[in-house]
Amino acid sequence: MLPIFIAFAAIGLINLCYYLGFFRFAFSTPEVTSEKDSLPVTVIICAKNEAENLRNFLPLILSQDHPDFEVVVINDASGDETLEVIEEFQQKDARVRVVNVKNNEAFWANKKYALTLGIKKAKNPYLLFTDADCRPESDRWLTNMSSQFTAQKSIVLGYGGYFVENRSLLNKLIRFETLFTAIQYFSYANWGLPYMGVGRNxxxxxxxxxxxxGFASHLHVRSGDDDLFVNQAATSANTALCxxxxxxxxxxxxxxxRSWxxxxxxxxSVAGHYKKRHRFLLGLFYTTQLLFWILFFVLMFSSFWQLALALLAVRFIVQGMVFYNSGKKFGETDVFWLFPFLELFLIWVQLGIFIANLIAKPTHWK
Structure with missing residues (x-):
């Protein structure tokens, strides 16, 4: 069992180094947004069958406390009343602009095509993307995101979380996975290796x-209008964090x-198109997570069980510090108390997803 314990310790150390690397993000302090920041911004929302969500959330976009912005809403070949709802808002507010996209053979059900048309419609040079079912946390969302732009910074990564709709385990799992993903892409950006962002923010x-x-280099990939664009365009010099x-x-x-x-x-499936260095680092992190737990359970039936528990305790302490402080930034501290269980469950779900994707391609949201 000694070789297995040595392997366990080595793998645990590699995995722990990642978490220690997350400290910079977890313990960072958000910058204070200056009142003078008022760049001309175009908010772009791509909506497909989102009539009800637009009724609920578009007013919160339009009520943003920002002096110079417009909202381009794209009706992406909807089958419901989405277009009619957008036009109603347009009649009431001149800042709303409509792009009506119809399917064609060359770009059938392609969100990147729809977004490209919306971007071409934008009058302002600073573009802020979100989804039709998204709610800004405050009326300063637009100003806080756009204030990160500078002469050098042309990409801004924000946090797009999920509502606490109930106390179900699934809701906590979804929000934990979202927080965990954010910890990684914010941390990688801090390391000078930005690799993704989320289209919700x-x-x-x-x-x-x-x-x-535009999206030309990955137009053939149905998803990835957000993370593949960031993976292609983002550098240590041009990327900022909100x-x-x-x-x-x-x-x-x-x-x-099942839907999640x-x-x-x-x-x-989109992550397979990331740059090689990003795939390697992300793959190594996941592999060390998986092997750590497999070897831990093996060692629990050996004479090394006490040492294995000690290493697990150290890992939990470091992880806890990362998850708690990161959760405080984004109002997700309630998932912290379940992180050992949620992390373990998430690792096995991800393994199942990887295997399922090898067997068959996932269906597209369109």
Whole structure:
């Protein structure tokens, strides 16, 4: 059993180094947004069959405390009253602009095509993206996100969380996974290796979009309008982070485990198109997590069980510090108390998703 314990200790050390690397983000202090920050911003929302969500959440976008912004709402070939709802808002508020997308053979049900049309419609050079089911945490969301732009920073990563709709274990799992993912992409950006962002709360300039030739390099990939664009365009020099509690959005989570797993299958399939260095680092992190737990359970039936428990305790302490302090930033501290269970469950779910994607491609949200 000694070789297994040595392997366990080595794997645990590698995994622990990642968590220690997350400390910089977890213990960072959000910058105070200056009142003078008032860049001209276009909020872009791509909506497909989102009539009810637009009725509920678009007024919160329009009530943002920001002096210069417009909202481009894209009707992405909806089958419900989405277009009619957008037009109603347009009649009441001149800041609302409509893009009506109809399916065609070349770009059938392609969100990237719809977003490209919306970006071309934008009058302002600073673009802020969110979804139709997203609610800003405050009326300063737009200002907090856009204030991160500078002459050098053309991409801003924000936090897009989910509503606490009930006390179910699924809701906590979804929010924990979202927080865990955010810890990683914010931390990697701090390391100078930005690799993804979430379309629920993401900003970049139109100049950056056209500089990258839009979504052309990954237009063949149905998903990934947010993370693949960031993976392609983001660098240590041009990427900023918005960590203010007022710069958060929250959206409606999936209602059942099957729908959420199908959503995660699509996300995992997109990750296969990341740059090689990102795939390696993310893969190493997940592999050390998985092997740590497998070897831990093996060692629990050996004479090394006490040492294995001691290493697990050290890992839990470091993890706890990361999850708690990160959770405080984004109002997710309630999931902290369940992190040992949620992490273990998430590891096995991710393994199942990886295997399922090898067998068959996930269905697309469209």
């Amino acid at each position: 993401l900003a970049y300039t139109s100049d950056e979009f056209y500089k990258q030739n 960590l203010s509690p007022q710069g958060i959005t929250r959206s409606i989570p999936k209602k059942d485990l 797993i199908e959503q995660k299958r699509r996300h995992v």
